[in-house]
Amino acid sequence: MSLQKFSSKKLLIASAYSCLAVSAVIALPLSFSLFMPSAQAQSRRVRYVPPSNLGTLTVSVPGATRSAGCTEQACLIGLVPDLVAQTSPVPQTIAERPTFYFLIPEIDGQAYFRLFESDSSLAKGKRVYRTSFKIKNKAGILTFKMPDNAPILKPNQNYIWEFVVGDLTDAETVSGSIRRVLPNQNLVDQLKKVSLPLDRAALFAQEGIWFETVQTLAEAQKGAYKKPEIVSEWTELLKSATLNRVLPFAFLKNSVTTPEQTLEPTKPPQRYGY
Incomplete structure (x- = not known):
């Protein structure tokens, strides 16, 4: 060669x-x-940080429970963090008339929402609001926003809420606490700079504002197309609050409401633990 x-x-x-x-x-x-998976996909953006300041009161009422009447199909659950632990802080909102979310079983009956002022020990005080409406739905997540004719929640005031479903002889109830706080200036400034739901939810979560965190992610799931990252953050938020039972259920679209009723269940609803 x-x-x-x-x-x-x-x-x-x-x-x-x-x-x-x-x-x-x-x-x-x-x-x-x-x-x-990318680093962004691996990390959660919405991480709820429970309030830890010294002025934040903790749940101390043994009867307060966010779930009742569990069956194989569904429970009656208030979408709030676990309130059984004595060290759980009162869930916060910045809304004058906040939005509540409940998982309800399949039902054709009446629902009642009541709100009471509460003292530092979260003992039930004066009732400040009550309404009722008809429910005829399959099991799913019900949205209840306090209407414009409801009283405004006072800043730094604790309240006890109760949500009852059933009729005059057979009803189930869940109850919990809520505290309205005024947003700090940093949160106000940051919210002006962001528009995406995940960014807003992340800001609310890191400031310990539970109700607006849930509402932001819930409203972002409306419509035919759900972004996977929104669903993922919603799933992880519920898991972090031990609300795993809620995960299989969708938001209800056709809840029927009627004007306020005068009758309420007279039989004390049976309460359940977890």
């Missing part, structure tokens, strides 16, 4: 190895991008 042919062959082999190396370098990131 001549020197010229040998040199040509060496050059051809070297070129082949060079192309193979370049292909490997290009293909490696592509393969990782297909099979490795």
Whole structure:
């Protein structure tokens, strides 16, 4: 073999190895991008931080429970963090008339919502609001927003809420607490800079504002198309609050409401633990 042919062959082999190396370098990131989740996908953006300031009161009423009447199909649950623990802080809102979310079983009956002022020990005080409405729905997540004719929640005032479903002889109830706080200036400034639901929910969550965190993620799921990242954050938020029972259920769209009624269940509803 001549020197010229040998040199040509060496050059051809070297070129082949060079192309193979370049292909490997290009293909490696592509393969990782297909099979490795991104850092953003791995990290949660909405992380609820319960209020920890010294002025925040904690749940101390043994009877307060967010769930009742559990069956194989569904429970009656208030979408709030676990209120059984004595150290659980009162869930906060910045709304004058907040929005509540409840998981309800399939029902054709009456619902009652009541709101009471509460003292520092969360003992039930004066009733400040009551309404009732007809429910005829399959099991799912019910949205209840306090209407414009309801009283405004006072800042830094604790309240006890009760939600009852059933009739005059057979009813189930859930109850919990809520505290309205005024947003600090940093939160106000940051909310002006963001518009995406995940960004807003993340701000509310890190400031310990539970009700607006839930509302922001819930409203972001309206419509035919649900963004996977919204559903993922919603799922993880509920899991972090031990609300796993709620996960299989969708939001109800056709709840029927009627004017306020004068009759309420006279039989004390049976309460359940977890």
